[in-house]
Amino acid sequence: MLDPKIVAELESVVGEQFVLTTPEDLIAYSYDATFTSAKPDLIVLPANTQQVSEVLKVANREIIPVVTRGMGSGLAAGSIPFGGGIVLALTRMDRLLEIDRDNMMATAEAGIIASELADAVAREGYLYPPDPTSDSYSTLGGNIACNAGGARCLKYGITGHYVMALEVVLADGRIMRLGGKATKNVTGYDLVHLIVGSEGTLAVVTEATVRFIAAPETERMAQAFFPKLVDAGRAINAVLASGANPSMIEIMDETAIRSVEEFLHMGLPLDIEAILLIQTDGDEADATRGIEIAAEICRQNGATEVQVAATPQERKDMWLARGSISGSLGRIRPNKLGEDVTVPHSAIPEMIARIKDISAKHDLPIVIFGHAGDGNLHPNILFDKRDPEESHRVEAAVGDLFRASVEMGGSLSGEHGVGVLKKPYLELALGPIAVEMQKRIKQAWDPNNILNPGKIFD
Amino acid sequence: MSSNSVKTSDRTVSQVAEELYLKCIRCGKCLSVCPVYRETRIETMSPRGKVALYRAIGEADLEISEIYANKFYTCLMCEACREVCPSGVELDVILSRSRADLAHSGLLPLLLQQLSTVIVNAGNISDEDNVQRLGWTENMASRPVGLDYSGQVEMTYFVGCVSSLFPASYRIPQSLVGILEKAGVNYALLGGEERCCGYPLLLNGESERALEMARHNVEAVRATGAPQVVMSCPSCYHMWTHTYPEMLGDDALAGIDILHETEMLAELARAGRLRFKPWPATVTYHDSCDLGRKSGIFEAPREVLRAIPELELVEMADHHGHSLCCGGGGNLETYNRELAQALPARRLRQAQDAGASTIVVSCQQCKRTLAGAARREKMRIRVTDLAEVVAEQLEEPHA
Numbered sequence: 001m002l003d004p005k006i007v008a009e010l011e012s013v014v015g016e017q018f019v020l021t022t023p024e025d026l027i028a029y030s031y032d033a034t035f036t037s038a039k040p041d042l043i044v045l046p047a048n049t050q051q052v053s054e055v056l057k058v059a060n061r062e063i064i065p066v067v068t069r070g071m072g073s074g075l076a077a078g079s080i081p082f083g084g085g086i087v088l089a090l091t092r093m094d095r096l097l098e099i100d101r102d103n104m105m106a107t108a109e110a111g112i113i114a115s116e117l118a119d120a121v122a123r124e125g126y127l128y129p130p131d132p133t134s135d136s137y138s139t140l141g142g143n144i145a146c147n148a149g150g151a152r153c154l155k156y157g158i159t160g161h162y163v164m165a166l167e168v169v170l171a172d173g174r175i176m177r178l179g180g181k182a183t184k185n186v187t188g189y190d191l192v193h194l195i196v197g198s199e200g201t202l203a204v205v206t207e208a209t210v211r212f213i214a215a216p217e218t219e220r221m222a223q224a225f226f227p228k229l230v231d232a233g234r235a236i237n238a239v240l241a242s243g244a245n246p247s248m249i250e251i252m253d254e255t256a257i258r259s260v261e262e263f264l265h266m267g268l269p270l271d272i273e274a275i276l277l278i279q280t281d282g283d284e285a286d287a288t289r290g291i292e293i294a295a296e297i298c299r300q301n302g303a304t305e306v307q308v309a310a311t312p313q314e315r316k317d318m319w320l321a322r323g324s325i326s327g328s329l330g331r332i333r334p335n336k337l338g339e340d341v342t343v344p345h346s347a348i349p350e351m352i353a354r355i356k357d358i359s360a361k362h363d364l365p366i367v368i369f370g371h372a373g374d375g376n377l378h379p380n381i382l383f384d385k386r387d388p389e390e391s392h393r394v395e396a397a398v399g400d401l402f403r404a405s406v407e408m409g410g411s412l413s414g415e416h417g418v419g420v421l422k423k424p425y426l427e428l429a430l431g432p433i434a435v436e437m438q439k440r441i442k443q444a445w446d447p448n449n450i451l452n453p454g455k456i457f458d
Numbered sequence: 459m460s461s462n463s464v465k466t467s468d469r470t471v472s473q474v475a476e477e478l479y480l481k482c483i484r485c486g487k488c489l490s491v492c493p494v495y496r497e498t499r500i501e502t503m504s505p506r507g508k509v510a511l512y513r514a515i516g517e518a519d520l521e522i523s524e525i526y527a528n529k530f531y532t533c534l535m536c537e538a539c540r541e542v543c544p545s546g547v548e549l550d551v552i553l554s555r556s557r558a559d560l561a562h563s564g565l566l567p568l569l570l571q572q573l574s575t576v577i578v579n580a581g582n583i584s585d586e587d588n589v590q591r592l593g594w595t596e597n598m599a600s601r602p603v604g605l606d607y608s609g610q611v612e613m614t615y616f617v618g619c620v621s622s623l624f625p626a627s628y629r630i631p632q633s634l635v636g637i638l639e640k641a642g643v644n645y646a647l648l649g650g651e652e653r654c655c656g657y658p659l660l661l662n663g664e665s666e667r668a669l670e671m672a673r674h675n676v677e678a679v680r681a682t683g684a685p686q687v688v689m690s691c692p693s694c695y696h697m698w699t700h701t702y703p704e705m706l707g708d709d710a711l712a713g714i715d716i717l718h719e720t721e722m723l724a725e726l727a728r729a730g731r732l733r734f735k736p737w738p739a740t741v742t743y744h745d746s747c748d749l750g751r752k753s754g755i756f757e758a759p760r761e762v763l764r765a766i767p768e769l770e771l772v773e774m775a776d777h778h779g780h781s782l783c784c785g786g787g788g789n790l791e792t793y794n795r796e797l798a799q800a801l802p803a804r805r806l807r808q809a810q811d812a813g814a815s816t817i818v819v820s821c822q823q824c825k826r827t828l829a830g831a832a833r834r835e836k837m838r839i840r841v842t843d844l845a846e847v848v849a850e851q852l853e854e855p856h857a
Contacts (some may be wrong), residue, residue, distance in 0.1 A: 020502065022525045027514050028507035033485050071484035072501060091499035111499070113490070136490035263544050278782070327544025445626035 002041045004084075006062055010044055010086075018045040018092070020071040029087045032074040033134075034421065035385050039065065040081040045092050049167060049175055049206040052088065054451075056243040059086055064454050068200040070111060070139030074339050076419025078146065078199045078455055080421055085450075090141050093206065103181045107162055107209040110141025112150075117210070125213040130155035132415070133323055141205050147197035149415030151248040151279075151322075154373040156213075158415065160196040167207035168195055171446040181209065184234040194441070199417050200452040202445040216281035220291035221249070221315040224276045224298035224306040225269055227255055228412050229356070229368075231298035231302030232274035233349035236372050239278065240345055245286075250277040251371025255332070256325045263328040266321055272304070274310065276372070279315075279320050325369045332365065333382035334392040337394060337421070340407035342376040342414030354404040355379045363398040364390070376414035385397070402428060418456045427456055464466035471559045474516030481547045482509045483796040488549070493530060493801050503532055505539035511545035511550050526682055527565040530556045533791045534663055534801075536747040536783035539694070563664030569785075572661050579668055581653035583619045589650040594621065594628035600634040604647035612685040613638070613645045613722075616675070616698075618691030619654050620822040624832050626829070627822040634719060640852060641731040644680040653678075655694040660701060661789045668705075672702045676710055690719040690747035690845055692821045699753060699802050707770055718749060719845055720820045724758040727765045733853040736767035741753035742774050742814035744805065744828070745781035746821035759820050759844050766851050782808065784819075786827035806839055816840040818847055 013018045020029070020043040031037040041064075048051045059066045059361050065085030072079060081087050086131045093109040099120060100106070106128065108117050114135040121128040131150035132138060138148070138437075144166070149158045165179035179185065179192040195203055228233040234247055252260070254274045261268045276298060280290030296304040309315040329336045342413055343351045352368060355377065359366035370378030382398055402412050402425045412429045421445070427435050442449075486504035489495050495504040498768045502511075508529060514520035533553060540549040560566060566574070573583065581588040593616075596603050604615060615638070621631045638645050653675055656668030679687050689695045695718045702710055717725075743763060749755050756778050763771050776782040785801030787793070808826060809817040817839060819825050828843040 020500070022502075022524050023520055024507075024529055025502045025509055027510050027520060031484050033483070035483075055715065071486055071489055072484075072506075073489075089501070091501075094499065115490075134486065186639040260544075263546060324544040327483065327485040328488050328546075330481045330485075330547070332544030334480040334483075336483060404696075413527035415584070 002064065006058065006064070007042065008057055009356065010042070013058070014044055014046050015053050019180035020048070021157045022044070022123070029069070029089065030080070030137065032072045032077060034075060035337065036077045036080055036420070038080050038082045038088040039084070039113050041084045043087045045087055045089050045334060047092055051171060052169045052204055052206050053173045055086070055088060056169055059331040059450050062170050063448050065449060066450050068141075068145070070142030070203050071113070071137050073138045074142065074146065074419065075135040075340070076121070076413065076414040076421050077147070077278050079419050080420070082420065083453055088204065090139065090206070094211050097207070099124055100181070102378055104213065105181055105211045107207065108115070108140055110144070110205050111140060112140050114138050114140050114143050121212045122215070126212040128162065128210060128212045130159040130162060133246060133326065134395040140153065140185055140208055141215060144196055144201050144205050144208055145198065146417040147415065149371065149376060151250055151371050153248060153376070155245065155369060158421065162210045162212070163192055163196050163208060164211050165209035165302070166192055166195055166205055166214055168203035168205050170203050171448065171451050173377070174183050174360060179209070181260055197417065197420065199455050201442055201455055204450065204451070210338070216287070217283045218287050219279055219281040219315065220279065220287040220296050220308065221279045221318050222291050222294070222306055222308045223318050224278070224303040225272045226274040226276065226303050227272050228302055229273040229352060230349060233352045234274050235276060235301035235303065236348050237345060237381060239294045240373065242293050242297055244290040244297070245282075246278050246294060247281045247369065248277070248279045250322050251275070251372035251377070252277070252325060252370060254321060256367060258417055259328045259331055259367070260321050260325050262331055264321060266317065267322060270381060277318060292300045294406045322369070324349040329367060329380055329382060335383050337381040337383070337398065338416070339379050339381070339398065339412045340376060340416045341379065341399055341401060343405055343408045343410030345375055345449055347408040347410065348372060348375055348377070351377060351408060351410070354411050355401065358397050358400045361400070362393045364393055364397055366397070391421060399425070420455060465574060469785060469809055470562045471515055471522055472555055474512060476516060477554055477706070478548055479513040479516060479569065481511055481545045482506065482513075483545055485544065487544060491538040491542045491780065493536065493804070494797070495771065496804070497797065498802050500618045503783050508533070508556070509547060509549070509552060512556055522559060522563060522565065524565060526715065527567060529584055530560060531567055531570065532790065532797065533788050534747070534785065534790050535788035537751055538780065538783065541779050542750055557661070557663030558665065560792070566662055567793055568790055569792050573789065573791055573826055574659055574662055574664055574667060576786070577654045577659060582623055582656055583658060584623045589610055589655065589730045591617065591622040591652055592649050593625070594631050598632055600704040603646060604635060604645045605649065607644070608647040608681070609836065610679070610774065611644050611645055611682055612623050613686040614679050614682045614690055615645050615681065616649055616652060616687050616689045616694055617647070618689060618694045618822065621690055621824065622635055622652070624682045624822070624826060630825070630845050631844045632759070632823050633843070633845040634690055635733070636849050637679065637845065637852065638728070641726050646684055648678050648682070651678040655697040657693040657697045658789055660697070665705070667768050671698055672697070672705050676702065679714060685713060686715045688717045688719060690822065690843070692718065692746045692753065693823065696748040696753050718753075718755060718758070718820070720755060721845065722748070723848055724761045725764055732848065734766045734851045735853055737815055737851055738768040738808070740772055740814050741818055742771045742809050742812050742815045743779060744774070744809070744817050744819045744820065744824055747783050747787055749780065749820060750781050751779050759818070762848060763818060764776045764842060766847070772812045774812045776808060784824040784827040786823040791827070799831070799834070802827050803835050803837070805833055806837050809839055810837070814839070818842055818844055820844040
């Protein structure tokens with residue numbers, strides 16, 4: 001419990017109704033999209049950057065942990081307040097501030113829902129490419145804090161590639177602007193991209209300017225049914241090498257197919273091991289040629305059927321299945337641990353095989369789906385955390401997954417972040433020197449260790 | 459207290475079913491569609507938050523209280539969350555069970571207790587003498603034939619409280635009886651014998667009180683001898699088709715065919731009993747929660763609109779099963795008027811974004827809510843009920 005005087009001080013900053021302290025509120029702000037939870041002491045919902053600054057001044061003076069949060073859809077337990085303290089929820093700061101057509105950049109407050117920003121850009125006829133599956137239930141600030149990816153990353157890159165400028169509040173409450181609209185800027189360290197992906201441990205992002213691009217004239221999508229998962233893995237590499245230039249290649253294994261079919265009843269075949277979902281874009285001729293090349297390659301690599309969507313609605317329906325997998329897994333077991341290891345393209349088939357081996361070794365269902373084209377596989381371990389023996393096996397399986405990825409030159413996390421769930425493996429991936437240098441950066445930015453303490457590393 | 463109840467302090471909670479909450483993997487997808495969350499942006503008000511609270515009761519981490527009640531009654535019961543949930547969490551069951559627990563524990567909020575008392579005493583939602591239900595017939599050019607029915611009638615028209623008692627909605631029943639008469643349907647009106655269908659009581663969590671309403675209304679409809687009953691209110695329709703059979707048993711409604719106005723109009727149009735004048739307009743259709751998502755009627759109203767020459771039907775961003783609630787559901791308007799009034803503007807903007815100049819509804823509550831918001835927000839869009847559209851576009855019957 002926080003000292004009532006501090007609570008009153010926070011109430012005077014944001015208004016009484018925006019400091020939440022009831023048992024109900026503490027429960028509602030205790031979780032994200034992982035299986036873990038921990039209650040904060042209270043929740044503060046600021047309306048603007050100035051209020052964020054005042055809240056941080058209080059927290060820094062009193063040495064109270066501050067866990068910044070958007071919509072709580074994180075998959076690494078990065079926004080869970082394990083040490084209690086203040087949850088700083090930025091969801092009320094959701095204004096779109098500017099769409100600058102001359103510079104092709106948009107500026108918004110951190111709490112804007114990511115898809116609302118993308119939709120606003122699309123209404124102007126442009127494309128904001130980052131498209132995490134959670135984009136309609138995650139915020140721009142959260143996307144930046146975790147450097148979120150998405151399906152289109154294969155061709156267009158991740159959130160960080162689009163961030164031009166940030167307004168951040170430092171641990172001591174000072175407000176700082178970083179970056180700008182100039183497209184080339186090497187004046188000093190690239191602090192914008194130090195903050196991107198820092199998971200709320202260095203500063204609080206309150207506003208961001210992101211660039212957008214010309215929207216492709218059209219898109220094409222196909223889904224290919226593979227009786228053998230390994231064939232699908234090989235087809236991915238063949239498509240990547242072919243010049244089809246896909247904007248996304250997504251994979252669903254048989255468990256994912258079955259789980260999502262149970263939810264949507266789309267008539268997906270249940271007797272195959274994998275579906276690849278491939279999208280191309282560009283002008284009419286490019287997109288069409290690309291999807292035809294990809295379809296042919298899938299057939300040559302063992303696909304028994306390839307369906308090309310004829311209409312935008314058919315594309316939407318195809319994508320709906322992929323976009324619903326993660327949530328639908330709750331139908332199989334009550335808990336899931338969704339990892340996002342990413343390996344180099346060349347290692348995709350082998351990583352798929354290794355995941356299946358790990359699944360068998362630890363006797364745990366591991367579902368594979370996700371952005372296979374960029375090597376960002378989403379092995380999701382399904383379990384019941386109420387069973388301690390099974391939870392132990394999950395831990396062992398996770399260790400094996402990470403070791404396999406690192407051995408193949410891959411990363412622990414492609415897009416979810418480290419949070420606390422991957423913390424034990426950080427040194428395995430980065431080595432002791434890199435971890436030590438990161439800790440020194442943290443020390444310089446947040447000497448009292450109030451900003452999301454205990455995340456990424458201790 | 460029933461045997462399958464647990465006691466938390468002095469309050470009773472029906473057995474919290476683990477299988478209901480364990481399915482929630484907290485992905486957060488429901489936040490993207492919840493009108494209350496989108497307005498408040500507070501997790502405790504979200505569907506995922508409510509599941510977490512329900513779970514906390516089950517795990518003895520929380521006791522039900524006035525605060526708990528505030529969260530569960532701050533909800534439109536629109537079920538958009540259930541529709542979008544990939545994991546299949548039965549949010550409708552969690553939300554309605556929680557309200558029932560609250561009502562049984564004496565935690566029904568005061569404003570909703572008052573609503574309940576009014577309905578039970580007056581037989582309607584607005585505390586009028588129930589004979590005033592015929593107020594909508596008074597300024598009509600001719601007295602509706604259905605008031606003086608005799609002999610064998612084809613259909614009973616169950617008007618519903620909002621259409622009967624809110625002057626702004628009078629044109630809906632006026633239009634519908636006009637259509638019935640032009641189409642030559644022999645129908646009956648119940649007048650003061652019609653009572654509230656009980657839906658607001660069910661939403662409160664008071665199913666026992668709703669049962670009394672159900673018994674009375676079924677008897678009143680049986681007394682007309684008509685094999686069909688038509689409703690222009692989707693909430694009445696949903697009660698009659700889903701809740702009445704659950705409460706009274708399937709046999710209680712044997713021999714009564716229940717129709718919503720949209721189904722009846724589609725049937726009449728299909729049978730060639732309605733002929734329309736052209737209406738050159740861009741129109742969108744708003745699926746109400748009770749008729750669309752909860753009852754599965756999506757095509758009948760669209761079929762009628764497509765039968766009108768020169769009308770262009772466009773869809774809003776959220777439509778069919780994913781339709782966005784107008785803000786008029788769940789008794790929220792009674793419980794938290796300010797919040798309920800903040801919700802419909804988003805829907806009207808969707809209609810405008812779709813390029814529509816008119817938004818057609820088939821629910822008098824949606825009409826009230828959306829039309830009220832259009833006035834307050836000074837938005838240039840017309841809100842009208844399908845029955846009104848049909849009545850206006852109807853050609854005189856050919857001799």
